[in-house]
Amino acid sequence: MSLYGRTDSNANKTKAGVGIAASSQAKTTIYIDETEAALEANKERGLNAPGWWSYFSYTDSSGATRHKAEQLIFVAGGDTNGNETQADDAQAADVAVVLAIQTEPADTAVAVGAALQLVLAATATPPGDASVLTFQWQKKSGKRWADVAGATATTFDVASYAATDAGSYRVKINSTNGATEKISAVAVVTTS
Numbered sequence: 001m002s003l004y005g006r007t008d009s010n011a012n013k014t015k016a017g018v019g020i021a022a023s024s025q026a027k028t029t030i031y032i033d034e035t036e037a038a039l040e041a042n043k044e045r046g047l048n049a050p051g052w053w054s055y056f057s058y059t060d061s062s063g064a065t066r067h068k069a070e071q072l073i074f075v076a077g078g079d080t081n082g083n084e085t086q087a088d089d090a091q092a093a094d095v096a097v098v099l100a101i102q103t104e105p106a107d108t109a110v111a112v113g114a115a116l117q118l119v120l121a122a123t124a125t126p127p128g129d130a131s132v133l134t135f136q137w138q139k140k141s142g143k144r145w146a147d148v149a150g151a152t153a154t155t156f157d158v159a160s161y162a163a164t165d166a167g168s169y170r171v172k173i174n175s176t177n178g179a180t181e182k183i184s185a186v187a188v189v190t191t192s
Contacts, residue, residue: 027056028091033078036092041180047092051075055091063138063145065172065181097179098125099133105156105169105187116158118187120171124179132176140168140186163191 034050036042046069047053054070103121110116124133137151148156148169158165171184 027054029053029072030055030091031075031078032092039096041097042092044180045069045091049074050078057091059147061144063147063172065174097175099123099173099175099179099182100125101173101182101184104185105171107188107190109190109192110161110165111192112161112163114161116156116161116165116189118156118169118189120154120173120184122154122173122182124175134174134176136172136174138170138172140170145170161191165189166191 030047030053032042032047032050032053037048037050042048045055045057045067047055049071051071052073052075054072055068057065057067060066099122101120101122103119105118105120108116108118118137120135122133122135135152135154137148137156138145139148140146156169156171166189169187169189173182173184
């Protein structure tokens with residue numbers, strides 16, 4: 001048995017995370033079991049082996065989500081996924097979940113003063129409480145994508161369109177169970 005424990009108990013979490021220094025990043029100490037370590041969604045985040053990890057994610061200047069994972073303790077023969085007690089599903093997937101887009105946002109021309117609405121429809125498979133979708137609309141600014149403040153629903157609404165609202169928009173779709181991020185097609189909004 002590992003000095004840091006083979007389960008994801010709070011006591012073991014405290015021991016594993018003792019060496020994480022305070023910093024500007026909101027690091028989370030998480031336990032990855034062998035099932036989670038084998039999932040592609042976790043491998044893409046750098047969580048590719050069983051044990052205790054220091055993890056955080058951030059959005060870079062181009063609007064892409066980046067992940068920083070550092071393994072603190074490797075645990076061979078750790079506890080099974082069915083005995084998980086920590087709420088780490090925002091960082092690490094428990095099952096292979098696939099995000100799919102059914103309706104992409106479409107190019108549109110809008111008159112100044114009229115309402116603008118861009119629509120997206122997406123699902124996570126398998127569905128359920130473990131796969132709550134999150135959305136972040138972005139607008140292209142020069143060569144970079146920037147998050148649109150407060151635009152976190154499946155639709156992007158502007159009550160009274162202004163010429164400055166014209167541009168290229170897209171949606172970043174994530175899941176609270178750690179599924180691989182998906183980005184929608186780009187919708188171009190022009191003034192009619």
